[in-house]
Amino acid sequence: QVHLQESAPGLVKPSETLPLICTVSGGSISRDYWSWIRQPPGKGLEWIGFISFSGNINYNPSLKSRVTISSDKSNNQFSLRLTSVTAADTAVYYCARSRAWSPFDFWGQGILVTVSS
């Protein structure tokens, strides 16, 4: 059973950078695809991007200019950095796994990040 756990500061100031880390256990990030997905309070889901087992990265164009996804295989973690945040970036951020041509089958519990001064 794959387990994912997000970690992040709960509060980030506008214009700053939001760092998120997803720690994976029960599986290896040297396999499969590892995504970030977010959900503003009371709203729907938005896929942010993924990093693959081979290091390929794909970003949602809506956020591409502000997003960096990377991985740390030695710690079985992958991370997201979102720059120049605004209140519109306030959301629950999820990390999730998928396989090639497959849905998100394992998700973290999600972490609420609030952007506010």
Next chain:
Amino acid sequence: DIQMTQSPSTLSAYEGDRVTITCRASQSIVDWLAWYQQKPGKAPKVLVYKASTLQTGVPSRFSGSGSGTEFTLTISSLQPDDFATYYCQQYNDYPWTFGQGTKVEV
């Protein structure tokens, strides 16, 4: 981007009802579609993938159908545990996109 449009946005139903949710894609996604169930404060859970394949462990009262641009999720007999929000998601093309959600309530 491929737009995913779900209908209805909210659905009122009773235990035992047959419930159908529709998802339309703005262009063909073949059958690269998944359905998720989300309860308040929880992460989404995949129910169906490749339009009609039931995820392991998901009750057989859930079923998915469709191809191309029109898809449906059916719950044959609504159970108390099924009151939740349901999302469709296409993974045919980047960026992967979700429908806006359908809330199933009493």
